[in-house]
Amino acid sequence: MMQQPSPANGPLLDVNDLVVEYPVGNKIVHAVSSVSLQIARGETLGLVGESGCGKSTLGRAVLQLRRPVSGRVLFDGQDLTAMQGDALRRMRQRVQLIFQDPIASLNPRRRIGDIVAEPLIIAGVKDPAKRKQLVDDVLSAVGLDPALVVGRLPHEFSGGQCQRICIARALVLNPEFIVCDEPVSALDVSIRAQILNLLEEMKARYGLTLLFIAHDLAVVKSVSDRVAVMYLGRLCEVGPSEQLFARPAHPYTALLIQAIPMPDPDVRPAETVPVGEPPSPISPPSGCRFRTRCPRADQQCSDEVPELRTVAPGQFVACHHPLI
Amino acid sequence: MTEAPLLSVEDVTVNLPTPRGNLRAVDHVDLTVGAGRTLGVVGESGCGKTMLSRAILQLLPKKAKLSGRVMFDGQDLLQLSPEKLRKLRGRSLAVVFQDPMTSLNPVLTIGTQLIETLQEHLELDMAAATRRSVELLAAVGIPAPEQRLMQYPHQLSGGMRQRVAIAIALSCEPKLLIADEPTTALDVTIQAQILDLLAREQRRRHMAMVLITHDLGVVAGRTDEVAVMYAGRVVERAPTPALFKKMRMPYTEALLAALPKIDAAPHTPLPAISGRPPDPTRPLKGCSFSPRCRYAAGQCHTEKPGLAEAESPAHLYACFHPIEAGAGISA
Numbered sequence: 001m002m003q004q005p006s007p008a009n010g011p012l013l014d015v016n017d018l019v020v021e022y023p024v025g026n027k028i029v030h031a032v033s034s035v036s037l038q039i040a041r042g043e044t045l046g047l048v049g050e051s052g053c054g055k056s057t058l059g060r061a062v063l064q065l066r067r068p069v070s071g072r073v074l075f076d077g078q079d080l081t082a083m084q085g086d087a088l089r090r091m092r093q094r095v096q097l098i099f100q101d102p103i104a105s106l107n108p109r110r111r112i113g114d115i116v117a118e119p120l121i122i123a124g125v126k127d128p129a130k131r132k133q134l135v136d137d138v139l140s141a142v143g144l145d146p147a148l149v150v151g152r153l154p155h156e157f158s159g160g161q162c163q164r165i166c167i168a169r170a171l172v173l174n175p176e177f178i179v180c181d182e183p184v185s186a187l188d189v190s191i192r193a194q195i196l197n198l199l200e201e202m203k204a205r206y207g208l209t210l211l212f213i214a215h216d217l218a219v220v221k222s223v224s225d226r227v228a229v230m231y232l233g234r235l236c237e238v239g240p241s242e243q244l245f246a247r248p249a250h251p252y253t254a255l256l257i258q259a260i261p262m263p264d265p266d267v268r269p270a271e272t273v274p275v276g277e278p279p280s281p282i283s284p285p286s287g288c289r290f291r292t293r294c295p296r297a298d299q300q301c302s303d304e305v306p307e308l309r310t311v312a313p314g315q316f317v318a319c320h321h322p323l324i
Numbered sequence: 325m326t327e328a329p330l331l332s333v334e335d336v337t338v339n340l341p342t343p344r345g346n347l348r349a350v351d352h353v354d355l356t357v358g359a360g361r362t363l364g365v366v367g368e369s370g371c372g373k374t375m376l377s378r379a380i381l382q383l384l385p386k387k388a389k390l391s392g393r394v395m396f397d398g399q400d401l402l403q404l405s406p407e408k409l410r411k412l413r414g415r416s417l418a419v420v421f422q423d424p425m426t427s428l429n430p431v432l433t434i435g436t437q438l439i440e441t442l443q444e445h446l447e448l449d450m451a452a453a454t455r456r457s458v459e460l461l462a463a464v465g466i467p468a469p470e471q472r473l474m475q476y477p478h479q480l481s482g483g484m485r486q487r488v489a490i491a492i493a494l495s496c497e498p499k500l501l502i503a504d505e506p507t508t509a510l511d512v513t514i515q516a517q518i519l520d521l522l523a524r525e526q527r528r529r530h531m532a533m534v535l536i537t538h539d540l541g542v543v544a545g546r547t548d549e550v551a552v553m554y555a556g557r558v559v560e561r562a563p564t565p566a567l568f569k570k571m572r573m574p575y576t577e578a579l580l581a582a583l584p585k586i587d588a589a590p591h592t593p594l595p596a597i598s599g600r601p602p603d604p605t606r607p608l609k610g611c612s613f614s615p616r617c618r619y620a621a622g623q624c625h626t627e628k629p630g631l632a633e634a635e636s637p638a639h640l641y642a643c644f645h646p647i648e649a650g651a652g653i654s655a
């Protein structure tokens with residue numbers, strides 16, 4: 001595949017002030033509001049937050065599967081939001097998406113071999129022998145025996161195997177960047193570990209850069225170099241994984257960490273502050289969107305939107321009264 | 325045993341006819357729960373947790389065949405008439421499901437559902453039942469409970485619906501609550517709130533609870549005893565601290581090891597369990613875990629291990645080559 005000339009030491013992905021909205025009736029869902037983030041080449045950025053906070057929307061908008069209202073998405077120096085038609089299609093070969101529900105994301109009437117070959121056909125790989133070789137190689141790489149699986153249908157496979165197939169399909173074009181949208185949330189503990197290990201292996205083997213979305217903080221930490229915490233369409237905090245877990249600066253990050261169920265009988269779960277549920281993204285609170293659940297909220301929090309600023313080396317927080 | 329336990333599940337087996345042949349969803353399970361105690365039941369999806377809870381509640385699919393005995397509060401549930409069972413399930417034996425919509429009626433308001441339950445089982449009048457309903461909704465952490473009485477389930481978030489389902493389950497002061505993955509569909513912050521709520525109400529009411537989950541993290545700090553299920557069987561059962569610190573069964577060890585640890589450095593490879601659970605319509609001759617077990621040898625492939633006692637009669641495990649006491653990797 002032809003590489004575009006690019007600032008080789010700049011971030012692979014540079015998301016700038018991204019806004020994504022969904023119209024519902026005569027109202028607007030503010031799904032992603034002014035989000036900026038960068039992902040370096042070879043890095044995994046974890047993205048966490050509660051259901052409905054806009055994680056998938058952000059992932060899809062980065063790939064232009066949902067066009068943002070405003071903002072820029074620079075991939076390898078090129079603005080994807082400005083691309084149309086063929087240019088965008090070519091670019092899409094370099095970026096891929098893996099979904100949460102592996103079974104639902106595979107066409108039930110197509111054979112595994114055809115499903116994994118489909119991106120090759122779209123990309124114009126015309127030689128069937130070449131296609132077969134690429135499909136066999138990638139299936140072997142994800143731990144499936146091509147001879148046993150290519151002729152079978154998705155329903156003959158378990159959730160974990162379907163996720164391997166989805167990963168193979170995402171890898172077959174040798175992409176540079178993959179958005180993994182909750183790739184293990186639907187899987188059992190024992191299978192989850194297999195798939196997380198596989199993603200790490202594939203990342204090394206194919207030299208990938210990942211945006212890894214999940215709501216399970218332990219899972220996110222286990223694969224991510226840095227973590228971004230999202231709440232109701234906005235970023236609260238971004239920082240190196242270990243640093244963020246050891247010293248969270250945003251009250252919401254602290255709440256998420258406190259809520260993790262620990263598999264240790266000596267850790268009595270702290271009685272959680274009864275902080276209720278997130279408000280509607282149709283009419284998010286003024287100022288800081290977390291203020292309706294935040295124990296530290298004051299007048300300034302309802303008046304002014306907190307901007308992301310540095311609190312420690314590499315750690316950024318959007319809060320008027322951070323914990324550190 | 326001095327006092328009879330509140331619940332005792334004795335040699336319960338559930339068989340389901342399927343197009344692929346007989347499926348043994350629950351295989352000779354024995355469990356007991358004392359009054360006011362909490363038993364955690366842990367296992368991967370499909371291992372039979374829900375079928376076990378449905379067997380206890382006598383709510384199995386029609387085609388299911390149940391054998392064994394379920395004793396609850398001095399009564400043999402298999403001998404009760406459908407009418408008596410229905411009364412019991414509304415009163416002293418309550419349940420909360422993973423999907424709250426299983427127990428909520430989508431076309432009735434929250435208020436109607438709560439008030440009807442209270443009127444039917446506690447014979448309260450309308451005014452008293454309404455008052456109780458408001459109290460219950462407030463107790464489960466629903467803001468503005470008077471207004472919620474008028475709302476329908478679809479107007480609430482998943483977490484709110486689960487709170488309402490819990491309020492209904494608690495409304496008649498049950499002696500035992502069976503909670504089948506009550507927080508699996510919820511976010512971490514809501515999950516923590518719901519688990520706190522269950523624990524608080526349980527202490528206040530001296531209610532016993534069976535907490536079913538696939539997440540070892542959920543049972544660790546919140547149960548007295550844990551039963552680990554694999555392929556329809558209880559493969560290890562122990563007081564919670566002993567299960568986590570002195571596990572004897574390789575599956576328990578593997579399940580705990582496979583969890584990402586919050587205090588591990590990023591990119592630490594996980595000790596995954598290879599393969600997957602056996603097809604429940606094709607039971608294995610030997611230990612069900614043998615194809616995935618790193619200690620499997622000899623008779624593991626030809627015989628099923630029965631439950632044996634560890635250092636105390638309260639700790640049971642089913643394994644021919646148990647992990648040496650104290651050698652287990654801790655979380």
Ligand SMILES: Nc1ncnc2c1ncn2[C@@H]1O[C@H](COP(=O)(O)OP(=O)(O)OP(=O)(O)O)[C@@H](O)[C@H]1O
Pocket residue numbers: 022023024029030031049050051052053054055056057058215281
């Ligand atoms: N097609 C759509 N039309 C209208 N609203 C939508 C649409 N898709 C998503 N939304 C809304 O946008 C917000 C963000 O949704 P999104 O799916 O991005 O969240 P998420 O963080 O991925 O949640 P989850 O953890 O549940 O996957 C939510 O309020 C959601 O209801």
Ligand SMILES: Nc1ncnc2c1ncn2[C@@H]1O[C@H](COP(=O)(O)OP(=O)(O)O)[C@@H](O)[C@H]1O
Pocket residue numbers: 340341342347349367368369370371372373374375376385604
């Ligand atoms: N209504 C049913 N008919 C046939 N088989 C079923 C039915 N419900 C569950 N099963 C099967 O019984 C086994 C145990 O299921 P279940 O108790 O739901 O597991 P769990 O709750 O642990 O995920 C599984 O193999 C499942 O596919």
Ligand code: SF4
Pocket residue numbers: 250251252288289290291292294295296297298301306318319320321322
């Ligand atoms: S800005 Fe205010 S409301 Fe928002 S997280 Fe910080 S302290 Fe809480």
Ligand code: SF4
Pocket residue numbers: 573574575611612613614615617618619620621624629642643644645646
């Ligand atoms: S009986 Fe054998 S196969 Fe089964 S868990 Fe024990 S060692 Fe492993």
Ligand SMILES: [Mg+2]
Pocket residue numbers: 055056057181
């Ligand atoms: Mg999503």
Ligand SMILES: [Mg+2]
Pocket residue numbers: 373374504505
């Ligand atoms: Mg279940």
